[in-house]
Amino acid sequence: MKENIIQAVTKEIHQRGLRFSIRDVASQLGISTKTVYQHFESKEQMISSIVEHAVKDMMDIEKEVMANDTLSLQEKLYRALTVLPRRFVFQDVRILDELRQRYPQQWKVLDDYMNNGWNGILLLVEQGVEEGALKPFDMELFISVYVGALYQLMDQKRSDSRRMSLEEALAGMVDFLMYGITKQSPGKSYS
Structure with missing residues (x-):
């Protein structure tokens, strides 16, 4: 899952620069923000x-x-x-x-x-x-x-x-x- 999150972050950076949010990453993966926070604190x-x-x-x-x-x-x-x-x-x-x-x-x-x-x-x-x-x-x-x-x-x-x-x-x-x-x-x- 951690690698999937990194891939989603990469896509967000390509689309939005560094102005993406954790909610954007979670949405892209179809998971909750809580799941993202289980792998990354911030x-x-x-x-x-x-x-x-x-x-x-x-x-x-x-x-x-x-x-x-x-x-x-x-x-x-x-x-x-x-x-x-x-x-x-x-x-x-x-x-x-x-x-x-x-x-x-x-x-x-x-x-x-x-x-x-x-x-x-x-x-x-x-x-x-x-x-x-x-x-x-x-x-x-x-x-x-x-x-x-x-x-x-x-x-x-x-x-x-x-x-x-x-x-x-x-x-x-x-x-x-x-x-x-x-x-x-x-x-x-x-x-």
Whole structure:
């Protein structure tokens, strides 16, 4: 039942953002709110569960990327920088902003990962610099730019015509950052 509730919460977030209610979740499942409360004490606990699973999933996906020997170093770096959980409910950048503003404890878990979960990427960068595929650069500055750009996107009040998914935002950011740190992009020569 707990997994069914999480799936219903995910649907509600896709439909309403974080403004859903426990009654909405119960109604969607055809159960009572009492049944929902038997598995989750609060809406905040539901959101915490989703955020914690998302962070764990991102860590697992990054490990898979790092272990994939069919990918070049640059492909691994790009994929690691654009990792999103397989079942991520915060696909719209505005929902991430809503999480930051309305649920600071849950946001802190995600924020800590975004600012501190760089070990695998640091290893890739060190390898890339050693092999000559990447120029030496200030990794702390890189992280600040990456996280700062994501936060800036959340702060932008985009019209619906410019609505950007988190996947699109990350891909765009990483494209900017990768072209700034690689000697050449895949398939292009700068001779």
